[in-house]
Amino acid sequence: MRLPLIVLASALAVTGCAPDTGSPARAAERFHAALSAGQTQAACAMLAPESAEELPDPGQSCADALRELRFGPGGRVTEVSVWGEDAQVRLAGDTLFLHRFGDGWRIRAAGCTPVRDLPYDCEVED
Structure with missing residues (x-):
């Protein structure tokens, strides 16, 4: 399992932190791959601007908040x-x-779980 994670981390480093110009599914997968690899700065770069701004507490970076x-x-x-x-x-x-x-596609909300008769409750949202 360690080899795929190393390959994934290398792929993230090569592809950079840009939003995904392909599909929303690919953007979601890349976001979670960055989180799994501990590359929270790369994951922050995949967020919609409003989401990245709303996420951290004052004095905290987006990467630290993630x-x-x-x-x-x-x-x-x-x-x-x-x-x-x-x-x-x-x-x-x-x-x-x-x-x-x-x-390209950017993440507006992530870590979302459905709430009965209400909108989703999300860890990250704009």
């Missing part, structure tokens, strides 16, 4: 719904909401 949160394990994509410029990606262990910006 380290303190509890996210589901991510896992494989189980469902993708796209409505114009917005999307919901359900992974085996998390639900994320994304928005397509000019430079």
